[in-house]
Amino acid sequence: MTYELSETPETAQDAGGPSRHAHRLRLNKVPEVTVYFWVIKVLCTTVGETAADLLNEKAGLGLTGVSLLMSALLAVVLVVQFRTSAYRAGVYWLAVALISIVGTLISDNLTDNMGVPLETSTTVFAVLLAIVFVVWYRRERTLSIHSIDTTSRESYYWLAVLFTFALGTAAGDLVSERMNLGYWLSAVLFALAIAAVGIAHFALGLDAVWSFWIAYILTRPLGASIGDYLSQPTGDGGLGLGTVVTSGLFLAVILGLVVYLTVTRKDVTGSHARRAAAA
Numbered sequence: 001m002t003y004e005l006s007e008t009p010e011t012a013q014d015a016g017g018p019s020r021h022a023h024r025l026r027l028n029k030v031p032e033v034t035v036y037f038w039v040i041k042v043l044c045t046t047v048g049e050t051a052a053d054l055l056n057e058k059a060g061l062g063l064t065g066v067s068l069l070m071s072a073l074l075a076v077v078l079v080v081q082f083r084t085s086a087y088r089a090g091v092y093w094l095a096v097a098l099i100s101i102v103g104t105l106i107s108d109n110l111t112d113n114m115g116v117p118l119e120t121s122t123t124v125f126a127v128l129l130a131i132v133f134v135v136w137y138r139r140e141r142t143l144s145i146h147s148i149d150t151t152s153r154e155s156y157y158w159l160a161v162l163f164t165f166a167l168g169t170a171a172g173d174l175v176s177e178r179m180n181l182g183y184w185l186s187a188v189l190f191a192l193a194i195a196a197v198g199i200a201h202f203a204l205g206l207d208a209v210w211s212f213w214i215a216y217i218l219t220r221p222l223g224a225s226i227g228d229y230l231s232q233p234t235g236d237g238g239l240g241l242g243t244v245v246t247s248g249l250f251l252a253v254i255l256g257l258v259v260y261l262t263v264t265r266k267d268v269t270g271s272h273a274r275r276a277a278a279a
Contacts, residue, residue: 045223048100103165168220
């Protein structure tokens with residue numbers, strides 16, 4: 001089980017009488033950043049793109065109706081996530097998959113229903129994400145995902161995740177439209193950008209926190225480009241698998257990986273694993 005020492009204020013009475021702040025061992029609520037994390041993250045972003053298109057086309061609820069439905073489902077899953085006492089792979093990744101869909105729908109609603117230019121929505125989401133990071137750091141003095149061990153930090157974390165998906169959707173669509181690269185070349189472009197972030201981190205010393213969040217944003221347009229390439233008709237530059245097949249395929253892979261991680265606990269943070277071994 002995963003434990004981290006956090007300086008969370010907790011009122012306690014000692015023999016002297018006055019209350020004091022005490023350290024409390026709490027559980028980290030997010031997975032270790034491993035290759036499994038990034039694979040599932042990209043798969044979830046792909047599902048976010050294809051499932052949003054599928055629901056919009058097949059459900060007959062319209063873009064607004066689908067957005068309300070998926071937002072309600074996301075709210076329910078996040079309640080469950082916040083109520084868990086530790087990281088649970090199934091709950092966590094279900095929340096990520098749903099937030100991927102909702103983030104895509106938010107951007108699509110602004111563009112398609114409200115006519116907001118992609119330049120504007122990209123800028124707005126970037127500013128909102130920056131505000132979340134500033135407030136998060138000012139309140140918690142850290143942006144590390146290795147200490148998501150309080151309700152406050154978890155709230156900032158999920159808000160940041162939502163805006164990274166919305167920003168990645170808007171920025172990815174903007175780049176794809178302006179450069180007119182097509183789905184496959186767009187995927188290559190974003191994959192190279194992520195590789196550049198990795199090189200900057202491991203070879204040039206780019207801060208780990210910023211490396212993580214920049215890569216997190218870039219995986220959104222990468223996954224969307226892969227999803228579009230697989231699902232869109234061949235006449236539009238895709239492989240023509242359709243949104244149903246593509247969504248089902250990627251959901252099956254996600255489910256298999258999540259079951260594997262639930263059993264093996266390979267994505268549990270190191271401090272958690274050491275504590276469990278000592279218990």
